[in-house]
Amino acid sequence: MAEFMEGGCACGRVRFRARVDNDEAYLCHCRMCQRATGSVSIAFKGMKKADVVWTKGPDWYQSSPIAQRPFCRDCGTSLGFAFPDSDTMDLTVAAFDDPARFVPTRHFGVESMHRAWLNTDGLPEMRSEDNPEVAERWARVTNDRPA
Structure with missing residues (x-):
């Protein structure tokens, strides 16, 4: 069921409103995401760019020759990932005001996965x-x- 969800950065300078039609999210373990976030993986929600409205716009970092990432220049929050020539993008799950809805359904970038950090039970x-x-x-x- 589709609903609109809001989110943004830690300091509140960047805000978005997104139309979300399912609970599926994924974990990316690629080295580019690890370096961009300073983490062993990052949880992403795949979105259509047309379903994301930046009510207070982000800054964009060209993280590789093929991709860019929205972020907040004031607090440093990583907000997503996008190929400039694609109709889709990813928003970071934790950037949503209420990320509890989302569940991981797959892994990406497994060549760089740090398995010791996956199951911490x-x-x-x-x-x-x-x-x-x-x-x-x-x-x-x-x-x-x-x-």
């Missing part, structure tokens, strides 16, 4: 507010608990 888990250093700093500045 069984590792110790901690909530942000349970870390005294984080909680104390957050409370001191916001009078609230970490979000």
Whole structure:
């Protein structure tokens, strides 16, 4: 079922509204995505460019001879990936205001996959507010608990 979802960067300077018709997303493990995000993989939601409206536009980085990436120049948030000559693009799942809807359905760029980071079941888990250093700093500045 199609619905409109919103999202943007960490500081709020860049915002988008996207028409989303399914829950499918994917993980990209290619070296270009690893370098562009500083992570071992990135979760993407494939979209038609026509279904994405930038209400506050991003900056664009030419990340390779064939691709560019939207990002926020103020906070550094990575917002997606696009081939300039394509009708489709990817938005980062975490850039959506409510990313919980999306589920991974495939992997891409598996030649660079770091398998040790895929299944982390069984590792110790901690909530942000349970870390005294984080909680104390957050409370001191916001009078609230970490979000």
